[in-house]
Amino acid sequence: MDFLQKNTDISHLSNFKTKAFSKYYFEINKESDIELLGDIFDFAEKENVKTLFIWGGTNLLFAFDIFDGIIIKNNLLGWFYDEDSKILFSYSWEKTWDIASWLETEYNQKIWHRFIGLPWSIGGAVFWNAWCFWLETENNFLEAEVYNLKTKKRETLNYEKMDFSYRSSIIKKKEQYFIIKIVFDLAEKKEKYKSDVDNIIFRETIQPKGNSGGSFFKNPSKEFSAGRLLEEVWLKGFHLWGAYFSEKHANFLIASENCTWKDLITLIDLAKTKVKQQFNMELESEVRIIFS
Ligand SMILES: Cc1cc2nc3c(=O)[nH]c(=O)nc-3n(C[C@H](O)[C@H](O)[C@H](O)COP(=O)(O)OP(=O)(O)OC[C@H]3O[C@@H](n4cnc5c(N)ncnc54)[C@H](O)[C@@H]3O)c2cc1C
Structure with missing residues (x-):
């Protein structure tokens, strides 16, 4: 396992920024790195240590000095919006906030206006079914390509398979999937309840x-x-x-x-x-x- 780094400082990977190290550390920087996840999980089982995926770490608090396991940092970037079909394709580490802003300024696409200000990754938003005043990530979700850690194969999870609920999804419930990329259909606004709250002003004044x-x-x-x-x-x-x-x-x-x-x-x-x-x-x- 020489591709695993040892005793790595991971303090910057939680938004609380408390001092923390990980016994083992791995970064996914390109699609081919995903194929190493099978070996990493076999190694974790053999060594009897935990594993943890991290995107932006805005929803994680590290309650340890040294994580006795393997931290896997996801760095998969890239997104594309097809103006005709209104379909958005995105790798999981892209920032929800950046995409929502770009959609407005470049394509006059305002369906995700309320996501401007939602911190960090689009993968994290899917994991938690992040929401801003009833606009939930699940609303325009179409499918996600994932790596199944149990079968060691890639598969596609459609809306039904994602089992979304309030601040949750199958990814959170089962912890056996690594999200690679996600597809959204932005043709229609589908918020759960109508809300006129301007999230940007709300965040500025309240948070x-x-x-x-x-x-x-x-x-x-x-x-x-x-x-x-x-x-x-x-x-x-x-x-x-x-x-x-x-x-x-x-x-x-x-x-x-x-x-x-x-x-x-x-x-x-x-x-x-x-x-x-x-x-x-x-x-x-x-x-x-x-x-x-
Ligand atoms: C100031 C502030 C305001 C916020 N406002 C909101 C809000 O309005 N609404 C809201 O819903 N949330 C809010 N949040 C919470 C959080 O920012 C969002 O839920 C965000 O979408 C999480 O993204 P992340 O990249 O930080 O995820 P992380 O915290 O890094 O990860 C989330 C989870 O996903 C797992 N994970 C990481 N990578 C993968 C992978 N590739 N495959 C599978 N699992 C993986 C991790 O193990 C972790 O458990 C706020 C946070 C802050 C700090």
Whole structure:
């Protein structure tokens, strides 16, 4: 396995930017690299270590000093929009935000206007079924070409096979697929509910800047948003060592410079305990916490 790098610094690969290393590391830079995934997964099984794919890392919190496994970074780039058929083809590492902006400026195609401002990759958006005010990634999804880690073959997953739901898809549920490229049909706007919110203005006014994963906890119910619960337990703007909940938006957990993963986890546990004690509700993180 000489193509695997060892003891690699991966701090920049999570949006929280806490110090982290990986025992093994591999980058997929071209299509032919995908064929090595079979060997990598056999090696992981033999060594009894974990594997983790990463695109932009905006939804990942590393809760370890050294990841005892293999981090696989996806760098597959390139996209193409066919103006006549309104079909978009994209490799999984392209940025959703960039594509949405280009579609508007180059092709006057405004269906993805609300995705301007959605951080990082289009593959990540498919994995999570990312959404911006009821415009969901699944709405215009046609199919994805994936590498199946169990059969070690490429296959095509259509809309039905993707099993999309709120902030989820088959890719998230099964963790046996590597997404290579995705096809969208942008002929018609298909948002779940109509919304006139201008996402760009909303983000500017509501969302704080800094190293975060966006909204940190899921909203436990329609009446009780996670942000409201955090405010009620006096954690809005609260700092614990290098970690804090933003003064601007309580559900944004932010890592300041020199913040460690232990600072973040301690503050997360404190929030869960306080909300449980005061409201008998369980806070569940929307951001994926990766333990070694
Ligand atoms: C400020 C801020 C605002 C945000 N606003 C929103 C919002 O409005 N709406 C929303 O839905 N989300 C939002 N997010 C969350 C996040 O940015 C999006 O969900 C984004 O689409 C995730 O993309 P990513 O490239 O960072 O994915 P990553 O976090 O890198 O990866 C997502 C998951 O996919 C897996 N993965 C990576 N590569 C592959 C592959 N090739 N095949 C299979 N699995 C793979 C990873 O293991 C990981 O579990 C926000 C985040 C921030 C920081």
